[in-house]
Amino acid sequence: MEFEIIHIDARTGARAGIIRNRGFTAYTPVFMTVGTQGTVKALSPKDLKQAGVQIVLANTYHLYLRPGTDIIAKAGGIAKFMSWDGLTLTDSGGFQIFSMADLTKIEREGVTFRSHLDGSLHFLSPEQVIEIQGEIGADIIMVLDECTGYPLSFERARKSAELTIEWAERSRRRFDELGLGKQQAIFGIVQGSTYETLRRRCAEELKQIGFDGYAIGGLSVGEPKSAMFEMLTATSDALPWEQPRYLMGVGFPEDIVESVARGIDMFDCVMPTRNARNGSLFTSRGKLVVKNAAYAEDFRPVDPECDCYTCKHFSRAYLRHLFNAGELLAPYLATLHNVTFFQKLMVQMRQAIVEDRFSEWRKGFLSKVSSEQD
Amino acid sequence: MEFEIIHIDARTGARAGIIRNRGFTAYTPVFMTVGTQGTVKALSPKDLKQAGVQIVLANTYHLYLRPGTDIIAKAGGIAKFMSWDGLTLTDSGGFQIFSMADLTKIEREGVTFRSHLDGSLHFLSPEQVIEIQGEIGADIIMVLDECTGYPLSFERARKSAELTIEWAERSRRRFDELGLGKQQAIFGIVQGSTYETLRRRCAEELKQIGFDGYAIGGLSVGEPKSAMFEMLTATSDALPWEQPRYLMGVGFPEDIVESVARGIDMFDCVMPTRNARNGSLFTSRGKLVVKNAAYAEDFRPVDPECDCYTCKHFSRAYLRHLFNAGELLAPYLATLHNVTFFQKLMVQMRQAIVEDRFSEWRKGFLSKVSSEQD
Numbered sequence: 001m002e003f004e005i006i007h008i009d010a011r012t013g014a015r016a017g018i019i020r021n022r023g024f025t026a027y028t029p030v031f032m033t034v035g036t037q038g039t040v041k042a043l044s045p046k047d048l049k050q051a052g053v054q055i056v057l058a059n060t061y062h063l064y065l066r067p068g069t070d071i072i073a074k075a076g077g078i079a080k081f082m083s084w085d086g087l088t089l090t091d092s093g094g095f096q097i098f099s100m101a102d103l104t105k106i107e108r109e110g111v112t113f114r115s116h117l118d119g120s121l122h123f124l125s126p127e128q129v130i131e132i133q134g135e136i137g138a139d140i141i142m143v144l145d146e147c148t149g150y151p152l153s154f155e156r157a158r159k160s161a162e163l164t165i166e167w168a169e170r171s172r173r174r175f176d177e178l179g180l181g182k183q184q185a186i187f188g189i190v191q192g193s194t195y196e197t198l199r200r201r202c203a204e205e206l207k208q209i210g211f212d213g214y215a216i217g218g219l220s221v222g223e224p225k226s227a228m229f230e231m232l233t234a235t236s237d238a239l240p241w242e243q244p245r246y247l248m249g250v251g252f253p254e255d256i257v258e259s260v261a262r263g264i265d266m267f268d269c270v271m272p273t274r275n276a277r278n279g280s281l282f283t284s285r286g287k288l289v290v291k292n293a294a295y296a297e298d299f300r301p302v303d304p305e306c307d308c309y310t311c312k313h314f315s316r317a318y319l320r321h322l323f324n325a326g327e328l329l330a331p332y333l334a335t336l337h338n339v340t341f342f343q344k345l346m347v348q349m350r351q352a353i354v355e356d357r358f359s360e361w362r363k364g365f366l367s368k369v370s371s372e373q374d
Numbered sequence: 375m376e377f378e379i380i381h382i383d384a385r386t387g388a389r390a391g392i393i394r395n396r397g398f399t400a401y402t403p404v405f406m407t408v409g410t411q412g413t414v415k416a417l418s419p420k421d422l423k424q425a426g427v428q429i430v431l432a433n434t435y436h437l438y439l440r441p442g443t444d445i446i447a448k449a450g451g452i453a454k455f456m457s458w459d460g461l462t463l464t465d466s467g468g469f470q471i472f473s474m475a476d477l478t479k480i481e482r483e484g485v486t487f488r489s490h491l492d493g494s495l496h497f498l499s500p501e502q503v504i505e506i507q508g509e510i511g512a513d514i515i516m517v518l519d520e521c522t523g524y525p526l527s528f529e530r531a532r533k534s535a536e537l538t539i540e541w542a543e544r545s546r547r548r549f550d551e552l553g554l555g556k557q558q559a560i561f562g563i564v565q566g567s568t569y570e571t572l573r574r575r576c577a578e579e580l581k582q583i584g585f586d587g588y589a590i591g592g593l594s595v596g597e598p599k600s601a602m603f604e605m606l607t608a609t610s611d612a613l614p615w616e617q618p619r620y621l622m623g624v625g626f627p628e629d630i631v632e633s634v635a636r637g638i639d640m641f642d643c644v645m646p647t648r649n650a651r652n653g654s655l656f657t658s659r660g661k662l663v664v665k666n667a668a669y670a671e672d673f674r675p676v677d678p679e680c681d682c683y684t685c686k687h688f689s690r691a692y693l694r695h696l697f698n699a700g701e702l703l704a705p706y707l708a709t710l711h712n713v714t715f716f717q718k719l720m721v722q723m724r725q726a727i728v729e730d731r732f733s734e735w736r737k738g739f740l741s742k743v744s745s746e747q748d
Contacts, residue, residue, distance in 0.1 A: 038695065
């Protein structure tokens with residue numbers, strides 16, 4: 001995997017770059033669309049292409065449990081299995097093991113948990129998580145980290161960060177032993193809760209180990225926004241500038257914009273897809289909850305400024321009807337719109353960075369969002 | 375609406391024709407895809423076009439209850455509401471009132487029923503059903519008929535057919551009073567259970583009233599196949615040959631082929647869409663239940679002879695995974711395939727009719743189906 005920085009905005013540190021692997025390209029800052037089980041919920045690969053999606057994020061925990069890593073390996077890897085002509089990333093599964101599964105034990109050796117599907121007992125070491133991701137075959141793979149909640153005492157956060165660093169070192173070693181670097185890139189994950197010293201120390205240690213990119217985990221988990229941005233700035237400063245920085249699980253469009261301003265290159269979040277399935281749509285004028293009675297006879301498109309298939313062909317009244325009637329076309333049209341909205345946001349931002357007008361663009365964007373219609 | 379017969383197969387009576395209205399065209403024999411609530415479940419209009427769909431069938435009963443006829447009228451009619459650039463037909467709702475709703479009373483005046491959605495009480499006369507369909511604005515609308523089950527005594531079947539004829543006459547009158555004929559066509563529905571004399575008499579009476587086309591209702595409701603085909607032949611013979619004949623609610627590919635051989639021009643059925651959502655796929659080699667464990671590592675397409683998006687890009691193993699994981703892409707890919715399969719079946723049949731080789735084609739098709747893989 002190659003990462004090339006094309007331009008850095010002098011006033012903010014926002015970066016425009018290019019990620020390349022296997023002949024595929026992603027322009028950064030990039031929002032990766034979540035396809036947990038090897039499919040972005042409700043959308044086909046041709047829809048993803050049309051929406052401008054560049055990287056799909058699948059989840060190791062889910063794919064390991066179902067359909068099983070061997071099937072994906074036999075299919076020729078996750079991209080081929082899901083017929084996605086583009087870049088892929090697999091989350092290590094850490095977050096899911098710590099949130100969805102019934103976690104029974106965390107030891108230095110690894111984690112023991114019960115499947116959320118059938119209650120079956122599993123043990124995974126950081127090394128095994130790398131082996132599994134080698135079989136799944138995504139372009140970018142993540143190390144197993146300990147995911148902690150908020151708030152967390154300094155002492156617990158310190159211990160957790162130390163475990164995460166130890167696991168990162170073992171992950172990197174296994175990755176090299178298996179020779180996975182020929183086709184895949186590996187990212188470390190900075191933890192340290194809301195403690196600046198821990199974040200910096202963790203970033204420094206990971207830098208020593210050496211990764212193809214660095215993720216920032218454990219943010220947007222309930223801490224104040226100000227704390228999140230402080231951690232982001234502190235961590236970004238401690239990371240090597242020439243490699244991609246990935247803020248995991250974020251998030252709201254305005255948070256993405258503020259994070260790009262702090263030098264973040266990559267994002268992922270279930271928000272566009274999950275909110276769409278609930279009928280909550282992102283528009284150039286703010287959020288629109290299309291199930292509301294106010295839209296029963298509103299024959300305007302969801303977002304008049306959007307040129308996605310949904311906005312070009314269907315009215316709010318029709319979408320409301322589809323949601324009320326529980327029709328499958330509802331999540332499809334809504335997801336297509338939201339995913340397009342997030343991709344366009346990234347394209348606009350990148351353009352502004354390249355043209356040295358990111359600060360103005362950001363100001364305009366934030367003032368628009370603050371005058372939301374809903 | 376115009377209907378033109380292009381060719382009649384001399385050996386069987388199978389017909390190839392063209393339906394035209396509002397600048398849209400449908401080549402017959404035609405299979406109409408069911409879009410009950412103003413959407414074909416899981417597919418967007420662009421998918422329908424790609425699958426070769428020519429006519430979408432929506433349901434008056436459902437649309438009347440939700441979103442309400444006034445909203446569809448304000449949207450400019452059902453085709454515009456659902457963004458469908460093609461022909462539409464609305465079922466009168468009779469079948470649904472008699473099967474889904476809580477039917478409280480049938481009188482000569484009309485039917486009283488409770489909504490399956492909220493239990494609210496409604497009365498609809500045959501005249502009102504025409505008014506409602508005028509507002510919904512489909513190209514072809516159907517008269518309200520009494521839908522009976524199987525078996526049925528001759529006496530009850532006779533009484534029911536008489537009511538259906540009386541309703542048909544009143545429907546036709548209301549249709550003319552409202553001047554709906556400028557944009558819409560109206561079809562009568564032949565009833566008469568499994569009694570040839572009743573079927574013939576009903577067909578004769580409807581012919582006297584005069585309709586733009588004639589449907590055959592109350593078949594494929596549990597009677598033996600032989601009885602269905604006898605009724606079909608008897609009814610077809612009694613109907614004017616120059617107008618379209620529509621067999622409602624049929625059905626299996628082999629039944630469609632046999633009905634085309636008996637001079638039927640139009641069909642509709644939930645089978646391709648409903649079966650798809652259950653993971654049951656139609657293929658050139660028979661039925662394939664893609665959830666079966668046998669397909670867990672089967673990386674072949676659903677139907678190697680099919681060139682739909684699903685078969686061109688995805689494996690049985692992937693579809694099985696999507697169904698097992700409850701993913702929204704599963705009904706989408708399965709429905710797209712099944713709808714394409716039914717459309718191709720009609721295209722093949724029409725081609726065979728036009729080229730005077732329908733009998734040979736039919737023989738080949740039926741021998742293929744009888745050696746089903748599942």
